[in-house]
Amino acid sequence: MKRAIVWYTTDLRLHDNETLFKAIEENDEVLPVYCIDPRYFETTKAGFKKTGKFRAQFLLESLKDLEQGLRKRGSGLMVLNGRPERLLDELCKEYKVEKVYTKQEIAWDELQMQNATEKSLSNCELIKVENSxxxxxxxxxxxxxxxxxxxxxxxxxxxxxxxVRDLFICPDKINSPNIEEIIWPKIEDLGLSSIVKDSRTAYDFVGGxxxxxxxxxxxxxxxxxxxxxxxxxxxxxxxxxxxxxxxxxxxxxxxxxxxxxxxxxxxxxxxxxxxxxxxxxxxxxxxxxxxxxxxYPKQFFLKNGIQKLHNLNFKHSEADFENWKQGKTEDDFVNANMIELRNTGFMSNRGRQNVASYLCHDLKLDWRLGASYFEEMLIDYDVSSNWCNWAYISGVGNDPRNGRAFNLEKQATTYDPEAKYRRLWLGQ
Ligand SMILES: Cc1cc2nc3c(=O)[nH]c(=O)nc-3n(C[C@H](O)[C@H](O)[C@H](O)COP(=O)(O)OP(=O)(O)OC[C@H]3O[C@@H](n4cnc5c(N)ncnc54)[C@H](O)[C@@H]3O)c2cc1C
The missing domain is CATH 1.25.40.80 (Serine Threonine Protein Phosphatase 5, Tetratricopeptide repeat)
Structure with a gap:
């Protein structure tokens, strides 16, 4: 009997999931597992939560949806609290598992965590699959x-x-050992407050x-x-x-x-x-x-990003940063966008470009402060999309023109000509 663990991370689906597909194909039984890793709910050095309430809520909804989908197919989802490098090896021993299948990580923290888990597996192979x-x-x-x-x-x-390759089929049936029903954590158990829905939200995101x-x-x-x-x-x-x-x-x-x-x-x-x-x-x-x-798994989190710049000096102003976060700057277009983000966890691409440009090129603050704040707040935070876009706008990423400084007044006139958006969020 060949038994494997499918260690879910940010691939919470059944369709087109090569990790799951491979594990099912190569084994007799699979045990789907998700670890609620406390590191993802800690406060970072920059003073922000790694995951804020909007994304945490979306994660819990996504996990519940995945669990139901797995149950319908004869399986289930084991949700564990703790670091995977401390949990998975024990689980492998308990269930006599020989292989753990997971999504290949690419960014620094995630890679460290994945490598530590790989090392912790005493008698088991970690199979990493590119499925994003x-x-x-x-x-x-x-x-x-x-x-x-x-x-x-x-x-x-x-x-x-x-x-683009063909899709991996969604499994009809999954053979698994018996998996007990979960007692789902509440958002408060993750150290976060529950969400109050804002009726102005652009879209009512539901996880799963x-x-x-x-x-x-x-x-x-x-x-x-x-x-x-x-x-x-x-x-x-x-x-x-x-x-x-x-x-x-x-x-x-x-x-x-x-x-x-x-x-x-x-x-x-x-x-x-x-x-x-x-x-x-x-x-x-x-x-x-x-x-x-x-x-560049590490460079994107450093001051100079992937560029070899030397005299990169940022202004240090807690007040300017706080005003940016709270939507209390001198620019009403920036303010409207920042208030939308704070109330809903979402902001349009146009908004993101403008508020990022304002932080980097008008306030001249460290771009990583903005990226870290987005990391906490965004419902759709994706490590590469967030940090690479911030680096790009600040001029330390891939932009050959040394950064993207927007003319905020022109942007507001072009994209919000009747100030409807600003009125929506600023209430004037
Ligand atoms: C400073 C900054 C930070 C950002 N942080 C994130 C982030 O953490 N997570 C995230 O998913 N996107 C991020 N983006 C990209 C983009 O703003 C969002 O993907 C988009 O606004 C999400 O809305 P949508 O799904 O309706 O996008 P659509 O316009 O419908 O685009 C479809 C999809 O294409 C992808 N996409 C679109 N634009 C970009 C882009 N510039 N870079 C990478 N992928 C893109 C996204 O997956 C998006 O869902 C960021 C952009 C900026 C300027």
Whole structure:
């Protein structure tokens, strides 16, 4: 009898999940496990929670949805409290497990945690699977085998040479040892307060594969919003100006490949246009930042990022940073966006670019303060997308033009010409 553990992290789904698929295929029984690692709820050196209440709530919902999906297939989910490097080895011994399957991590802290867990396994192999990318890493044939330093170059090479792979099927039945029902922790057990929903929220995010599939279907086939995405994507108000796939993608409730194949299906039925292409284009950014993070797992968290700059001096002003966080700066467009983030855990891409530019180029504060605050607050926090976008805007990431400084007044006039967005959040 071959038995394996599927150690879930940020891949909380059944569909298109190579980790789960492989474990089922190569073993007689699988034991799905998730560890609520206290490190993810600690306060960082910068003074922020690593996970704030919006994402914690989304995580609990995603876990419950996954557990139900696994139960329907004859399995279940074992949810443990503690560090995986202290828990998994014992579990392997107890259940006579020979292999643990998990998603390959790429960023520094996650890698340390994964490596420590691998070392802690006394008689068991850790099998790491790449299952978050749109394009499989083995299919990327870059010139000279090198990841291009500029996104456009990467995209051109990729679109010329690679193909998105087929989906892994969602299992109908999973053989598992008996897994007891879970007593679910409450958000307060994670040291966080519960959420009060704000009626102004752009989208009522609900965690889990079920909700993610529903959103995908709505955005594509029910409303056809996908076919206008390129024109609406810089919007600020409401649920349909952009896909709102981000939280599900970040938690792994939805696979990028599944979105891609659904768009291909949509195009076959209703026709392709610039908008249907553009959503895939944005998923390429997501992949690109993941590849960059993999290449520089530590540098993206350092002051100079991936650039070799020397005289990078930041201003130190707690008051300026506090005003930025609270939405009390001199710029009402920044304020509206920061208040939206504080009340809902979400902010549009246009908003994120502007508030980040303001922090880096107007207030001249350390960009890592902004990135850390986003890490706590964002419902869709994704380590690569967050830190690489911040580095990009501040000028220490991939941008060949040494950073992106936005003209805030012009941005507000262009994207919020009647100040509707600012009125919504500032209440004037
Ligand atoms: C400073 C800053 C921090 C950010 N932090 C995050 C983060 O932690 N998590 C996150 O998912 N996105 C992050 N983004 C990217 C982007 O703002 C969000 O993905 C997007 O606003 C989420 O809304 P949506 O799903 O409706 O996006 P859509 O416009 O519908 O895009 C579809 C998907 O494409 C991907 N995508 C779009 N834009 C980007 C981008 N610039 N970089 C990487 N992927 C992208 C996302 O997965 C997104 O869900 C950040 C951007 C900036 C400027």
């Amino acid at each position: 990318f749109l394009y499989h890493k083995n299919d990327l044939n870059f010139v000279h085998g090198k990841l291009p330093a500029i996104f456009t170059e990467y995209r051109k090479q990729l679109e010329k040479n690679a193909k 594969e079920g909700a993610a599939m529903k959103r995908l279907n709505t955005y594509l086939f029910e409303t056809h919003c996908i076919s206008k995405y390129k024109e609406t994507r810089n919007g600020l108000i409401g649920e349909n100006y952009s896909s709102k796939f981000s939280a599900a993608l970040a938690m792994g409730c939805l696979s990028a490949k599944h979105i891609y194949h659904s768009i291909m299906c949509y195009e076959a039925q209703f026709g392709a246009n610039d908008s249907t292409y553009w959503l895939v284009f944005e998923l390429l950014w997501r992949d690109y930042f993941r590849l960059m993070m993999e290449k």
